[in-house]
Amino acid sequence: MKAMVALTAGLAFGGGAASAADWSDTSVGVRYGTKFAEPYNPNDIEKTIVNLTHSSGYKYGTNFFNVDFLMSDSKDSNAQEIYLVYRHTLDLGKVTGRSMAFGPVRGVGVTAGFDANTKNDPGYGSRKRMLVLGPTFMMDVPGFVNVGVYALWESNRPRAISERYSYDVHPMLNVAWGIPVGGTGLSFEGYLNWIAAKGRNEFGGGTSAETNLDATLWYDVSPHISAGPKTFRVGLGYQYWRNKFGNLKSVPGSFAKTPMLRADFHF
Template identity: 65%
Template sequence: MKFSQKKCLAAATLAVSALAAQSGTAHAATWSDTSIGYRWGANFAEPFGRNDISKSIVNLTHASGYKYGTNFLNADVLMADSKDPSAPGSKSGSQEIYIVYRHTLDLGKVTGNDFKFGPVRGLGLTAGFDVNTKNDAGYNSKKRMIVAGPTLMMDVPGFLNVGLYYLWESNAPYSKFSHTQTDRYSYDPHPMLNLAWGIPFNLGPVPLSFEGFANFIAAKGKNEFGGNTAAETNIDMQVMYDVSPHLGAAPKTFKAGLEYQYWRNKFGNNHNGPAGDGAFAKTTMIRVEYHF
């Protein structure tokens, strides 16, 4: 299946808008933050492929809170160069849409009880999903994943959430080499330790924020081709600077910064096995955001 960059962005925008509207209708928001961002890096990697792939990524992100909890929704449109081709022998790069949604129910707000102890300010239950579709020369991922589990909300400036979630993941890839469709395959349910944070700090007189997430994911049994999977580490973090005052805009409207991603055994592929160095990404990116 072929799809253009414009179609990728349109599909992601519609998906995010629909879900955000649905969340807003069900729960009147007490706060919200929506942003459009762009990031670029030259050292992305793909299992069984290369580790020097350039990608441009456009994202649409929505976070909001209501009386009993929070919503988070992000859609990435990833556009690679020809080192990750869209078809065998093609000079055009692959395109991918990746959507993440999480809802966290604050148990303290729901029950009226105080779950604060030590460094923890609250306890929540989180549920959500990941969905992707990718148009590339080899695997053509069609990931579907359900996520659920408890979340500790830490007592820090900004926020730091620590969750222990169970994952139910499946995929149904299509090989452009053999022109064969793999039936949707479900991996073994497996746990994930997740950290997500956004913490403001100052470097001298310069106000900055440290943002990102870290996923430590257990192996998920056999893959759809009968091979073993490996435990996976995906850490994505950025330091952002609020450039709004220099542009005559309201605070926190425009941000710019540097991002770094450390992704070992990407998608559960052992980088010491046939997946090779492409399953171990260490990528520096530039990032800009517009918040509204």
Template identity: 65%
Template sequence: MAFATGMQQANAADWSDTSIGYRYGTKFAEPFNPKDIEKNIVNVTHASGNKYGTDFFNVDFLESDGVDAQAQEAYVLYRHTFDIGAISGAPMKFGPVRGVGVTAGFDWNTKNDPGYASKKHMLVAGPTLMLDVPGFLNVSLLALWESNKPVGVKSRYSYDTHAMLSASWGIPLGHGFSFEGFANYIASKGKDEFGGGTKPETNIDAQVMYDLSPSLSMKPGSLKAGFEYQYWRNKFGNNAKGFAGNGAFAKTPMVRVEYHF
């Protein structure tokens, strides 16, 4: 019993943050659709950590306008990063790096549009460098094992194992502002489920947020609002210069609001 209690204490979160957010934009894009798409997105996010590592979980619920058949989508992402220095008892700090970790997790999505109807499953794993900056900046090199079973495919199709160079950050800017987001460079995943070639993807999603809480007599960090921009070239590996057209190249401004508790 004493051992079990000790393990529970060791694994308890030293910090945690859970939020509900909403974002909206009118310039979303989908491959093979040449028109701008309006989307409303609600997200639930949880992040927590202790001396041995961190957890991150996010689920987006997306609803498109009629240009995308009023499709509804859910996208779930989970990542756990093990801090190797903390686990081994030998800190791994050098130059601008404050720690070295191993990240593992998964992505899962489902969408009910009549054309493609994605059913993505993906596992990820690889090393992570945690950089010594205000807030955090993590850079990972991850292997991706991805599969899908969209409309027209009888059984689940697995793409070639491929790599992703990924960065995520949350950096305070002062005076209530913060710079947050992620950037992914994803290598080609070989042939798609219909026999066509795929292209490398660049997906950058960045936001500048402002903490409204002090002016509303709320706990600092409780309510944030700001602007977000997504740049996604060769979306889902589709060639933006090929048949997928402009819909495979999203350049999307958004407004965003978050409530943290």
């Protein structure tokens, strides 16, 4: 595990400092919905989520960082959660100077990164840590579609256990996309994660494969307020999350179907 941490850290951070960014995009955003769900909670939960997102590209690859600050209503004990995601993709074609294109694929990379969260609810009290490593296939489309097949090293230390618990290493299929809709000012963006079961949970129970789809249709309102392109956007989002966090379908709150209103500001 120590070797995996070192390898992931090297891939994730070594490239990012190699040279100045060729391009970058930073934004703050907010999304709101009333149909969120949490495992072992039978109620629909209202949440407001504020995020800071940064993506950039440099000579040999790309970086992606996002941190969500999630604020629940009283049906989730007014809990607050911070969830952080970082990914670095090293573009093998750019590193080797040789084309990796084949069929619909324009490039191949190696992606490394991590997830981390903390939540102050009085029940589970998640403190997740997860390392991510695997290949990414960059498709030849307008905008982008990236398909990744990753190994996950996940652990948690909820309030009820005395030491950090590590799940079985398990795979994830990730599809992330951002597709402009002609010159309409619309774009379709989101991700789909299919994550295999991760063995026994920290309480000895079974886990299940989970599916998490998060998609948004954005509209760029910047031209209507005399701002630069893609400065301010509004959107309609939808999240479909089955067997959330690997919980069995029999667990209340393990299945969410959540419409959302979204807005973001890019600078």
